[in-house]
Amino acid sequence: MRIRRLLLAAGILVGGCAVGPDYKRPATTPPSEFRGAEGAASQSLGDLPWWQLFKDPALQGLIRTALTNNYDLRAAAARVEQARSVLAENRSLFFPQVTYQAGAGAGRNVAAGSPSPTGGPPGHAFDFAGNVSWEIDLWGRIRRLNESARARFFATEEARRDVTVSLVAGVAEAYFQLLALDDELAIAQETTNNFSQSLKVFSERLQGGVASKLETAAAQAELSSAAATIPELRRQIIVQEDQISILLGHNPETIVRTQASLQDASLPDVPPGLPSALLERRPDIRQAEELMRAANAQIGAAKANFYPQLNLTGLLGQVSPEVSALTSGGANAWEVAAGLTGPIFQGGLRKAQLRQARAAWEEARWQYLSILLRAFGEVSNALAAREQLALEVAEQSRAVAAYEEATQVASQRYRGGQASYYELLQEQRLLFPARNALTQTRLNQLLATVQLYKSLGGGWSETALPKQP
DSSP states (O other): OHHHHHHHHHHHHHTOOOOSOOOOOOOOOOOSSOTTOSSOOSOOGGGSOHHHHOOOHHHHHHHHHHHHHOHHHHHHHHHHHHHHHHHHHHHGGGSOEEEEEEEEEEESSEETTEEOTTSOSSEEEEEEEEEEEEEEOSSSHHHHHHHHHHHHHHHHHHHHHHHHHHHHHHHHHHHHHHHHHHHHHHHHHHHHHHHHHHHHHHHHHHHTTSSOHHHHHHHHHHHHHHHHHHHHHHHHHHHHHHHHHHHTTOOSOOOOOSOSOGGGOOOOOOOOOOGGGHHHHOHHHHHHHHHHHHHHHHHHHHHHTTSOEEEEEEEEEEEESSGGGGGSGGGEEEEEEEEEEOOSOOTTHHHHHHHHHHHHHHHHHHHHHHHHHHHHHHHHHHHHHHHHHHHHHHHHHHHHHHHHHHHHHHHHHHHTTSSOHHHHHHHHHHHHHHHHHHHHHHHHHHHHHHHHHHHTTTTOOOSSOOOOO
16 A cells, blocks of 8 residues: 555656756747849758659669668668667666565674674575665656757757768769769860861871971870870779769779760759758758757756655565575565655755756857858858859850851861961860860759758658669
């Protein structure tokens, strides 16, 4: 009956108040729309799953492999499991702790396990008992610790999602850079062929006495300069393929491409959406908020340490000097007790712990606001880059088209004897860097869209994954 009353009283006390502040998200002032956006829109590029943004089958396969094998992502998943176990450890404090003990011994002049002149004659002792201890969470200390552990668990989950976002963006960026190197290699090879044809024409005219040695030497110099870029581009392609292989968790290997040119790659033009949505979508912001929630709960746990702790203990077992007597009713032993402990003087320990908890909360709050502000800046920068690079691509395309036409006209004029070799070489010399510049600008345009997607927190959705073809 007594035990039942104690348990009933304990159940009532467990529902007591939890000291310390309840978590509230700090007030923020996000802009009404992103700088560089053409107006606020609820639809956002960050809402698209990665397989709808990147439609190249080869790129989809690379991302799928990276999400399965990447070592950094696996390490992040292991950290999530660690945090899950810590949360389970803290949850166990809500329940009674049941243990057992058993012992057997013999001695003389021993009392309570220590030498004693009044301990008595030689004898034996046998005991077996179960123990129960239960801390009643009067002031919410255990609840605050559990709240903090739960928030840290969610923070590690958000950190894993942040690694996922970075991985998806990293694979896409590396793949587009690889396509750009392929294009630059093709341009270099085509330019080399053009200079080779020019050299052939000059050599034939030199043999015919029409051209001079100066024309042939100049053409040879341009040919060698263009050809010299080919080995370096091939080296960069190998380095880029190795980088992608590492992201995939593979040894260095050749990366299969399904698109023949960077010009074939395109990404949808979707508005960024509302700035306030970043608070719910972007993993690093969500992680920072969970860490802030955990720090807030630690303030409550530090405050609860100022109050007394109530512990209920119980023992039920058998104690006897003879093994045969353990089964008799006279060997029964039991005890039910309640203990109250609390601080009186600890030299300012509890106050220092509370100040530390409050300072940790302030640190987490400022980090949260800093990450949020940086996120708005990253989105704005990516929007500006995407807009301006689109204009640059248009101008570069017109420049390349003009250089190609000029080169063609100069070649016809030279063959007809209406222009000098300098005119032809000059146009060919200008066309090569212009085509490379166009390729680089197209690459930067794609990278800006990927960066916008990443800064908006897109790419971590794990629902409705497409089946691998």
